[in-house]
Every structure is written in C-alpha cells, then in structure tokens.
Amino acid sequence: MKVIICGAGQVGASIARHLSSENNDVTVIDIATELAQRMDESHDVRGLVGHASHPDVLAEAGAADADMLIAVTHSDEVNMVACQVAHSVFGVPMRIARIRQHAYLKPEWKQLFAHEHMPISVIISPEIEVARGIARRLRLPGAFDMVPMAGGKVHLVGVHCTSRSPLLDTPLRRLTETFPELRAVVVAVFRDGRGFVPKGNDTLKLGDDIYFVSRTADIDTVVGMAGHRESVARRLVIVGGGNIGFNLARIVENEMPGVSLKIVEVNAARAEFISRSLQPSTVVLKGDGLDREVLEEAHAGRAETIVAVTNDDETNVFASLLAKQAGCQRAITLLNKSSYEPIIAALGINVVVSPGAVTVSSILRHVRRGRVAAVHTLGEGFGEVVEAEALETSRLVSAPLGKIGLPHGMLIGAIVRGDEVIIPNSQTKIQPHDRVIVMATANLVRKVERMFAVGLEFF
Known part of the structure; x- marks a missing residue:
C-alpha cells in the first residue's frame, strides 16, 4: 500500500513507523527540513520537505498512484486542503484528516465535509477522543486505560496489579476454575518495562500492568480482583482549559452529575470563554497550575482526582505532583513525549494519557x-x-x-x-x-x- 503522511510530528512519525514496519511504501511531508530529514534517516520511509497542501509537493510525493493520504499537520486548514487537493487533482481513494478546532466539528456544519464540498473520508478529532477516554477512566478509577469495543458490549481495560489482588501467582490457565466469577481474558502483561502476550502457565506478579478483555457488566468485578477498590471522584480539578480540558468539563457536567468541578486556566481570555460556556456550578480560576496558591484556591489537595491537560508536558507532570503532595488521591496526566513514560510510575502519577497514541x-x-x-x-x-x-x-x-x-x-x-x-x-x-x-x-x-x-x- 502506498501512503502519504502530511506532517512529521509525533503522530505522523508514529504512523509512519507503524506502516513502514509492515512493508508499506510511505512518504512523509513536512515544511520543517529537520523533521523531514529525520524521517528520511531514522525510518524506512521517504522524507520530503514542502507544504503538504501544495499540488506540486503532493505530486512529488507520488499522490498520482497513492492509496491513502493521512493529513496530521498542526494546521486544520492545511489538513483539509491537502485532502481536497488529493481528491480533486490526484484521485487518492482514502483521505484522513486530523481536525482539532471544535468550531469545524459542530453538527450544524457537517455538510462542510460532504463529498461534493470538502471530500475528507475520515475525520480524526484527538482532543474529543482524549476527553472521552479520560471521562471513562474517571468512571472506573481503578483503571489506567479503558476502551469500549463491539458497540460497548465488551471493554479492553488496563489495570495495575496491587498487593491486594488474589490473582497473583496463579497460572492464568487456572484463573477461571479458581475464580469462577472472573469472566475475562488477560491479553497483555507489561512487567519491568517489557510487554508480552501471556501463555497459560504464566502468572501475574505484584506491580504488573495488565490488559484484559471483559464483558462490560463484569468490569468492576475484574478490576476489584486486581486489587482496586477506589471510589469515583466527587471532587475534580482540571488544569488546562484548552480543547481537551474544555471537552472533558462538558462531559463531566452532562454525564457525571454531583461532581464538584474546578478548572485552572492560565490564559485570561480563554478562562473567560470557558467560564461563559460552562454551567454556573463549574468554577473557573485564572492562574498557573504550577502556582501552589492557585492549586490551594482550587482545593486540589482535597480533590480525589486532578487531571492535568495543558499543552506543556512539564506543566502537566509538576502540577500533578504538587496536587498529590498536597493530598490529592489520584493524578491523570497528559503526556505528548513518550520518553517520559518509564519514570512516570516512580513519580506517583496514576494514569498517563497520550494524545498521539x-x-x-x-x-x-x-x-x-x-x-x-x-x-x-x-x-x-x-x-x-x-x-x-x-x-x-x-x-x-x-x-x-x-x-x-x-x-x-x-x-x-x-x-x-x-x-x-x-x-x-x-x-x-x-x-x-x-x-x-x-x-x-x-x-x-x-x-x-x-x-x-x-x-x-x-x-
């Protein structure tokens, strides 16, 4: 399959690695010479410097016989125009665009992306998906990952094995007979930084991060047997009022009644906007999430969960640590850089969310x-x-x-x-x-x- 990827940032590079490792013909376009050269030198892909939406650049990338174009630059408009050019000029069959700006995604404007207008085959909106994923984790606080599948009938759930788990040191092939109420399959285990798909004779160990597949109705039971009895947060602090924080706040307001919600946003104009857009019961504070006084004003130390989702990884990490040091029970932290992940558990951060993933x-x-x-x-x-x-x-x-x-x-x-x-x-x-x-x-x-x-x- 011949694929053109527009954008050599973290998402574009990750997709390129996935597809090139499967022997696809991959070309990555980026306006930044350094990023394009890095793709050319570090991976089995072709890096091309240029504007991803320009017809001559797409022609040089081989759009005339490409099977798919994936537009994930930092600009929604470039992504949209790249798809339009790929369709109108080159007839690329599949065109995927990342659209981040909420204004483009409102239901009243859905005709914008109709085939006869802006022919995008698939729209990916990571901020909305990340917000939904965090909301699912809030509903099941014992899990660090939770993904609905098969129309919500089953879930893939990631959970950390604690000392309270009765499942430890029991061969997986014997789990069902030993624990008849355990209706789940452990499909992956991460131990000491290494992942493996377990066999029947493998056992779970203290500190393992495991992924299991379960009926939705049995999730609470399985998570409990991994040693988790955390209660759903009733007091929540969100640091960062960008698209992710704003979308998460709206989900909490609409779907999690009774939750006391506070948002910390450093930009005054943005803080004013989200304050006007959310319910009066949601408190919006203008301030820096790294300022102890601001966190104290938000009562972060008394919250069950802090969700740090600013655009800066370091701010997210340190805001999470400051809140936990003040007494917050749980931290959900947005990280764009995968290089930080090996040290996160040691810092005491409970859940890492990767927009790129x-x-x-x-x-x-x-x-x-x-x-x-x-x-x-x-x-x-x-x-x-x-x-x-x-x-x-x-x-x-x-x-x-x-x-x-x-x-x-x-x-x-x-x-x-x-x-x-x-x-x-x-x-x-x-x-x-x-x-x-x-x-x-x-x-x-x-x-x-x-x-x-x-x-x-x-x-």
Missing part, C-alpha cells in the same frame, strides 16, 4: 484491511488489540480455537455473537459474522489482517 489508534482502524472495526495500540510499538468480523472463508471459523494453532503473540480475548458475549476457551468455535477481539504483537498484525480478509486457500 489515541490518534494513531483511530487512524489505524481505517488503515487495517479486512473487516476491521476498531484498533487500539498498546505500548510503544508493542502490539494492537483489533476488533474484526469473521468471514465464512476465514481460517478462524475452521475449527475450535485449541486446534487452529494461533501463533504465540496472538490471543483471542472475546467473541461477540449478536447480543451474546463469549469469553473463549480452547473448545470455543468462532462462527461466521462473529465480532472477534484479538490481541496481536506488532510482528503478527499483518497476519491478523489476512485472517479477516481472505479465505482458507491463503493458508
């Missing part, structure tokens, strides 16, 4: 072939959890799971058949049109695509 996951859902409905990336290039529909000709429907011989690194987490959610075992047989949740390490993702795209003769 959210955007990459959203885009990969449309890049993946076959009947793929959703994709969630785990770790920095570790693997993906994929939701896809099983076809009549797929190898997956040929025999019970225990006899198919899935390679190590690939694991079935759940099967959704109509309204029924099946937590599989070796005797389970997938049927045509089942929705299947699959964990696959990065080297096996292409094989998952083929499983959901071709017939038995391929194998």
